[in-house]
Structure formats: structure tokens, C-alpha cells
Amino acid sequence: MSEIRRQIGELPLEAQIELLSGRDFWSTPPVPDLGIPSMTLADGPHGIRRQRGDADHLGIGDSVPATCFPTASCLAASWDVDLLREVGVALGREARAAGVGVLLGPGMNIKRHPAGGRDFEYLSEDPWLSGNLAAAYVEGVQSEGVAACPKHLVANNHETYRMVSDVIVDERTLREIYLRGFEIVVRTARPWAIMTSYNLVNGTYTSDDERLVGEILRGEWGHDGLVVTDWGAVNDRVAAVRAGTDLEMPSSGGAHDGLVADAVDDGELDPTAVTDCATRVAELARRTHDEARRRRDGGVGGDGGVDEVAHHRLARRAAAAGSVLLTNDGTLPLDPGTDVAIIGAFADTPRYQGAGSSQVVPTRLDVARRSLEDALTGRVRSTPGYDAGTGEATTEQIRQATDLAREAEVPIVFVGLPASHEAEGIDRGDLALPRSHDDLVSAVCAANPRTVVVLCNGAPVMISWADRPAAILEAYLGGQAGGSAIADVLLGRSEPGGRLAESFPASMVFPSEENFGERSRQVQYREGLHVGYRFHTTAAVAARFAFGHGLSYTTFEWDEPRLEGSGTDLTVSVTVRNTGERPGSDLVQLYVRDVVSSVHRPERELAGFAKVHLEPGDAETVTMALDERSFASYDVDEARWRVEEGEFDLIVARSSADERSTLTVEVPGEMIQRAPRGARGPGRDRFVATTAEFESMLGHPVPPVTPVLPFTINTVVEELDATRLGRIAERAFRAIARRQMEAMLGADPDPVLVRLSERMISEAPLRFLVSMSGGSGSLAAFEGLTTLLSTLRITGRRS
Numbered sequence: 050m051s052e053i054r055r056q057i058g059e060l061p062l063e064a065q066i067e068l069l070s071g072r073d074f075w076s077t078p079p080v081p082d083l084g085i086p087s088m089t090l091a092d093g094p095h096g097i098r099r100q101r102g103d104a105d106h107l108g109i110g111d112s113v114p115a116t117c118f119p120t121a122s123c124l125a126a127s128w129d130v131d132l133l134r135e136v137g138v139a140l141g142r143e144a145r146a147a148g149v150g151v152l153l154g155p156g157m158n159i160k161r162h163p164a165g166g167r168d169f170e171y172l173s174e175d176p177w178l179s180g181n182l183a184a185a186y187v188e189g190v191q192s193e194g195v196a197a198c199p200k201h202l203v204a205n206n207h208e209t210y211r212m213v214s215d216v217i218v219d220e221r222t223l224r225e226i227y228l229r230g231f232e233i234v235v236r237t238a239r240p241w242a243i244m245t246s247y248n249l250v251n252g253t254y255t256s257d258d259e260r261l262v263g264e265i266l267r268g269e270w271g272h273d274g275l276v277v278t279d280w281g282a283v284n285d286r287v288a289a290v291r292a293g294t295d296l297e298m299p300s301s302g303g304a305h306d307g308l309v310a311d312a313v314d315d316g317e318l319d320p321t322a323v324t325d326c327a328t329r330v331a332e333l334a335r336r337t338h339d340e341a342r343r344r345r346d347g348g349v350g351g352d353g354g355v356d357e358v359a360h361h362r363l364a365r366r367a368a369a370a371g372s373v374l375l376t377n378d379g380t381l382p383l384d385p386g387t388d389v390a391i392i393g394a395f396a397d398t399p400r401y402q403g404a405g406s407s408q409v410v411p412t413r414l415d416v417a418r419r420s421l422e423d424a425l426t427g428r429v430r431s432t433p434g435y436d437a438g439t440g441e442a443t444t445e446q447i448r449q450a451t452d453l454a455r456e457a458e459v460p461i462v463f464v465g466l467p468a469s470h471e472a473e474g475i476d477r478g479d480l481a482l483p484r485s486h487d488d489l490v491s492a493v494c495a496a497n498p499r500t501v502v503v504l505c506n507g508a509p510v511m512i513s514w515a516d517r518p519a520a521i522l523e524a525y526l527g528g529q530a531g532g533s534a535i536a537d538v539l540l541g542r543s544e545p546g547g548r549l550a551e552s553f554p555a556s557m558v559f560p561s562e563e564n565f566g567e568r569s570r571q572v573q574y575r576e577g578l579h580v581g582y583r584f585h586t587t588a589a590v591a592a593r594f595a596f597g598h599g600l601s602y603t604t605f606e607w608d609e610p611r612l613e614g615s616g617t618d619l620t621v622s623v624t625v626r627n628t629g630e631r632p633g634s635d636l637v638q639l640y641v642r643d644v645v646s647s648v649h650r651p652e653r654e655l656a657g658f659a660k661v662h663l664e665p666g667d668a669e670t671v672t673m674a675l676d677e678r679s680f681a682s683y684d685v686d687e688a689r690w691r692v693e694e695g696e697f698d699l700i701v702a703r704s705s706a707d708e709r710s711t712l713t714v715e716v717p718g719e720m721i722q723r724a725p726r727g728a729r730g731p732g733r734d735r736f737v738a739t740t741a742e743f744e745s746m747l748g749h750p751v752p753p754v755t756p757v758l759p760f761t762i763n764t765v766v767e768e769l770d771a772t773r774l775g776r777i778a779e780r781a782f783r784a785i786a787r788r789q790m791e792a793m794l795g796a797d798p799d800p801v802l803v804r805l806s807e808r809m810i811s812e813a814p815l816r817f818l819v820s821m822s823g824g825s826g827s828l829a830a831f832e833g834l835t836t837l838l839s840t841l842r843i844t845g846r847r848s
């Protein structure tokens with residue numbers, strides 16, 4: 050037994066329980082007698098949000114300026130583990146300088162649907178890519194003595210009703226798609242902390258889930274660090290302690306402490322579970338404190354000072370590395386002497402991060418128009434084209450844009466999603482750009498065919514006009530240096546290094562669309578494994594731009610791939626040569642296809658990738674390693690990964706839709722006699738399971754949706770309108786919450802934050818109000834209230 054475990058175990062139970070929840074919104078309680086300091090946690094993921102005044106988890110209150118790096122979708126498009134590690138180091142250094150011990154990131158939920166409200170904050174639709182990029186980020190952060198905290202375990206793939214939404218997903222899909230990235234990050238990078246999610250999975254809140262937290266995360270994967278709840282996510286604190294969810298954040302003002310103490314007294318909760326959780330909180334607090342002190346004292350890693358200029362430069366490099374050249378007829382890169390028309394308000398009012406808990410106050414902000422003006426020697430004129438806030442355009446604005454476009458050699462049109470479209474807590478209704486942006490692009494392209502479109506958005510959009518402009522650059526939400534990075538890329542001072550880490554669909558015909566975004570307490574993942582490119586390649590429904598796609602300014606040649614090794618331990622090597630005139634980077638992708646399988650499998654799955662940076666004329670051989678897991682699928686009946694013997698194709702590709710060479714190998718494995726549960730997946734031609742198919746995947750009937758009545762502490766505020774008394778309570782809760790929000794939002798509130806807070810109030814479960822009341826609300830009182838409010842039902846309304 051460790052010394053700290055012994056010391057914590059000797060504390061009175063109440064003192065141990067105190068360690069299980071925050072001291073306030075962002076920190077843990079210290080234990081001065083044991084020399085255990087308080088530990089500060091902060092968002093994350095792409096910059097440090099260290100709040101100075103009022104605390105909140107929506108990005109409302111002010112925070113100390115910090116480098117705003119590109120958001121996850123842009124970083125992931127770099128497919129560059131070294132870059133992710135470097136950004137992690139910079140974030141770790143800034144966190145430490147701000148006195149932060151735990152950085153709440155990376156966000157690594159799978160982008161199940163391209164309209165997910167937090168897709169900008171997540172890495173990819175593919176678990177192998179997410180897991181490996183996240184691992185590099187975690188290693189970077191932790192090399193600075195700061196804990197990284199991958200989030201949100203697991204299946205937090207939509208925002209609608211996120212605090213009460215029950216994800217119904219079959220075990221095989223959970224293992225192969227939604228847990229896989231977390232498994233990779235835990236096994237390879239050993240994060241010191243993990244955050245559970247707000248939602249339920251198959252009927253259990255993730256933080257209460259003994260199987261998820263205890264058996265899978267800690268038992269199978271060996272996570273020995275902290276497990277922290279998402280902010281205000283606690284459902285049943287006793288169950289969560291039993292599961293091994295150590296820390297409740299933020300402080301609930303002791304609202305749950307009594308319950309934990311009573312459960313120990315009643316013999317319902319083993320006191321060692323309390324000691325285990327308290328020990329892990331104390332251990333991490335001491336570890337992060339000691340790491341910071343060691344560095345401060347000059348022992349390791351410098352003095353903790355932050356070089357803002359260097360970090361800004363890194364942010365600029367990262368934004369260019371994550372920007373994806375979707376099309377180009379040779380118009381890009383621009384010659385500096387080109388006469389250009391800069392069209393679009395986003396050129397002046399940049400979209401560079403999304404709204405919500407990840408929102409940071411940047412140390413500086415580069416504006417694309419100014420960067421372009423500085424870099425170009427030809428005539429530069431500009432016009433807004435639309436309103437930056439609403440995204441709407443008047444006829445006059447569009448006319449001015451087309452006039453300018455006609456007179457320029459190259460019009461550069463900035464379009465994308467207005468800030469209100471990309472916020473935590475709110476899914477998008479569709480993938481459309483504002484209509485005026487589509488109109489603007491069409492009008493400008495009609496006026497001048499040499500138009501270059503720069504897209505500023507954190508997640509996929511519908512690009513119905515893809516073949517009209519001369520070039521399209523997906524610049525994503527590029528962080529504080531996004532503006533100068535765009536200028537760098539347009540002029541060829543940097544190459545557009547990105548390849549899409551997510552599919553851009555051509556229409557809304559993809560299977561997760563059938564079960565997404567409803568204001569419902571249950572979401573059924575009937576598409577199973579068919580997420581993103583797994584669907585597009587299996588169903589042969591082409592995406593507009595495929596996962597892995599992206600062009601370069603230079604040209605590359607690949608030699609025939611070479612295979613070495615035996616059994617499942619194989620390596621595939623490819624020599625890549627830069628045959629063009631410019632330096633550039635290329636990405637080799639390796640997919641695995643099971644040629645004949647007794648279990649249903651996607652047509653191809655990513656199993657390796659390698660990024661190379663090459664000067665003109667240079668060549669490099671990249672090697673990608675495969676192992677047993679590259680070929681395995683999860684056998685639910687036997688609860689283990691299995692490789693079925695037989696032929697597999699190893700597909701060396703430029704994107705999920707652009708295969709260059711295929712090597713077929715005979716892989717040793719097991720004979721699968723009887724198809725295990727979940728093996729069939731949705732029907733062969735339909736990618737959304739029927740109820741019968743879904744039940745066979747689940748191995749049990751689809752559970753009923755929890756009815757609205759009777760109310761419970763998990764009733765959300767807007768559901769209270771099902772009874773007369775409930776409606777009165779709903780109005781009262783809204784009024785109180787609104788008053789609090791107004792005080793925080795100030796006299797001239799940001800409309801995005803107003804919308805976000807309104808949505809948060811509507812969808813907050815009653816227990817969340819207790820958790821966030823800082824001790825003024827009591828769970829018992831709210832439970833009593835729900836019984837009372839359940840009476841006087843309104844006929845004909847929700848039930």
C-alpha cells in the first residue's frame with residue numbers, strides 16, 4: 050500500500066468524502082495536514098480557459114488570455130502526431146504557468162453525425178486516428194508536468210438533451226467505434242485523468258457505470274489515474290464512487306456528501322471505495338503540484354515562462370497544417386502581384402473557435418484581410434458581402450461583391466458558419482451554409498471563374514457548388530493565428546498540409562441522420578459500425594469530399610508498397626518522392642479489408658497512416674505497422690477481440706475513396722463456426738437496422754423510453770410543462786436562471802451565449818440545478834418537489 054493511501058485511509062470518513070468533490074468551480078480541496086495541495090482544473094482543449102471572476106462552464110465569464118490554437122477538427126486534419134505533441138507541450142506549458150494542474154482535453158468523441166454541436170471540438174469520425182492523435186497531445190501536455198484529461202467517456206456524440214440522453218448502442222459498435230479511441234489513448238499515453246460524459250449508455254449514466262469505469266477503463270485498459278465527472282453530471286454519487294469515479298466537479302456544496310456517508314454507514318458502499326477515490330484525487334493533486342515545483346525550481350523543463358510569440362507562431366503553423374485544399378485548378382497558390390477582391394465579413398471578423406466551455410480569450414488575433422494586404426503587392430479591395438453575426442446578406446451587398454469580383458484577377462470569398470451555428474450544447478439542424486453564403490459564392494463565381502473560396506467552419510457543410518470555384522480551401526476554425534495562416538496558404542508561403550479527418554457528405558443520406566438531434570431521452574445507434582467513411586465505402590455512396598482527401602501544391606510519387614513480417618505482425622512500407630517544385634507534405638493511409646468474413650464488417654477500416662514532409666526531389670520511406678488488433682473484430686459472446694483466419698486486403702490509399710495499391714495477405718486466426726451476437730449488423734442494403742435487426746445486435750429488446758411522468762430529479766426543465774404545477778415551477782426556474790445568467794452576461798450580451806444559456810436552462814435536469822447550486826439546493830427537497838409537481842397533469846400534453 051502506498052504511503053499516501055495509508056494516510057488518506059487514516060483520515061476520518063467525512064474528511065475523505067470531502068476530497069471526492071470540488072472545493073469550488075475549478076479546484077479540489079487541500080488537506081494541509083497531509084501536505085496535499087489544492088489542484089486546479091481548466092478547459093481545454095485548444096487553449097487554457099483560466100477564469101478570473103465568475104466561474105461557468107459555458108465560456109461566459111472572462112478568462113486570462115491564452116494562446117488559442119486551432120480547434121480539434123483543424124488540428125486533426127493535419128494527421129500529424131508530431132504537431133499534436135508540440136501543441137500539447139505548448140498547452141502544458143501555458144497551463145502550468147497559469148497554475149493549472151489538469152487540462153480538460155483532448156475532446157475525442159467520435160463524430161457520429163457531421164452536425165454534432167461539438168464536432169469542432171472533437172478529432173475525427175475514426176477511432177484509430179482520434180486515439181493516436183489524442184495520445185500525442187496527451188504525451189505533449191504531460192511532458193510539462195500537467196495532467197491531460199481526455200473526454201468525454203463515452204458516446205457523447207450529440208448535444209441535444211445531452212444530460213439525459215440514453216445512447217442505445219450494441220456492444221460490438223461500442224467497442225470498435227466509440228471506446229476504441231479511448232482505449233488507444235489510455236493504453237499508449239497513460240493520461241493522468243479521464244472525464245466521463247453527461248449522457249447514459251444503455252440505461253446507465255457513464256459516471257455511475259461500474260462496468261465502464263471499473264471493469265473496462267481501469268480493469269482491462271489499466272487506467273490508474275483520476276476519473277472526473279463532467280461539470281454537474283453527477284446522477285447517483287454513491288453508484289459513481291462504487292464505480293471508481295473519483296472526483297465530482299464542480300463543487301456541489303456538499304449536496305452529495307451525506308448520501309455517500311449514509312451509504313457507508315448502511316453497509317451499501319464499501320468504505321475502501323471512498324478511500325480509493327480520495328487517494329487518487331490526492332495523488333494527482335500532489336503529483337501535479339510536485340511536477341510544477343520541480344520545474345519552477347529549475348530542475349526540469351525550464352522556468353515555466355510562456356513565450357507568447359513562439360506559441361502564436363506554432364498556432365499559425367498548426368492552422369496551415371490543418372487547412373485542407375479541397376479543389377484547385379492551379380489558381381492557388383497566388384502570385385503576390387495578383388489583383389484580388391477580398392469578399393466576405395469573415396475575412397475581417399474571423400471565425401476562429403467555437404462557443405462553449407472551450408472558448409478562450411486569445412493573446413492576439415490575426416485577421417485574414419490584413420494579413421493578405423500585407424502579403425500582396427497587387428491591388429487589394431474588399432467588401433463584406435454579408436453580416437458576420439447573422440450571416441445574412443442584402444441584395445446590395447451581393448451586388449457590390451460581384452462588381453468587385455468582376456474587376457479583380459482573383460476574387461477570394463470567405464464563407465462558412467456564423468458563430469451561432471457552432472456551439473456546445475446545440476446540434477445543428479442540417480449541414481447547410483447560410484443561404485446568402487451559397488448565393489454569394491454562386492454570384493461571385495458567375496462574375497469571375499477564377500474565384501477562390503475559403504471556408505471557415507468547424508465541421509462539415511454542404512458544398513453543392515463544389516465544381517464552380519477555381520479552388521476551395523477548408524480553413525476550419527484556425528485559432529488566433531488562423532487569419533495569417535490563410536494568407537500563408539493562399540500565397541504558398543505555407544502549404545495546405547491538411548487531409549480531411551471526417552467525411553463531407555454530398556447529401557443528408559447517411560444512416561446516423563435517422564436517429565439524431567431529436568429532443569428525446571433516447572438515441573438509438575441503429576447504424577452500428579456505419580459511421581462516416583465506413584458507411585460511404587460500404588454502401589458505395591460517395592461523399593462530396595472523402596475522409597482522408599486533401600490536395601497539395603506539389604506532386605508526389607509512391608513506389609509500390611512492400612510487405613514484411615509474418616502472421617498479423619506485418620509492416621507496410623511505401624517510398625514517397627516529392628516530384629514537384631515546392632516543399633510539401635504527403636499522407637499515406639493504410640486501410641484493412643476483410644475479404645470474406647463470417648461477421649459483418651465495413652468495407653475498409655483505417656489501420657495505419659504516415660505523414661512525410663519533403664523538399665522537392667527528396668524521398669522518404671514510411672513504414673506502418675499492423676498487429677493482431679488491426680485485423681480483429683469484437684466478439685460479444687466471448688467478450689474478446691478475435692481475428693478470423695483468411696484473406697485480408699491491405700489498401701494503401703490517398704483517401705478512403707482513392708486507393709492506390711492493394712496487397713492481399715493470408716492472415717492466421719481462428720475459424721469462426723457460429724456468427725456471434727452483433728455479427729450481422731444492419732441489413733446488407735440498409736444501413737439503418739430495423740427493430741428486429743437492432744434487437745439482434747443488442748441481444749435484447751430495445752428498452753422503452755423513460756416517460757416524462759412521474760417527474761424525477763432527471764426531468765429536464767422544459768418537460769415540467771406536462772403538468773400545471775410543473776409549468777409554474779418551470780417558469781420560476783427559468784426566471785431564476787435567467788437572472789443569474791443576465792448578471793454574468795452583462796449589459797451587452799453576446800447573442801450566441803444567450804442562446805446557449807437558454808438552451809442549457811431548458812435541457813437541465815433538476816438534479817443539475819442541485820449540483821450547480823453550490824449547496825443551496827438539496828436533492829431530498831427536489832425529490833419531494835418532483836412528486837408534488839407530478840400531480841395535476843395536463844391532458845393531451847407530453848406524457
Ligand code: BGC
Pocket residue numbers: 092093105106107153200279280406
Ligand atoms: C463540458 C466539458 C468541460 C466542462 C468544464 C462541460 O459543460 O462538457 O467539456 O470541460 O464543462 O467547463
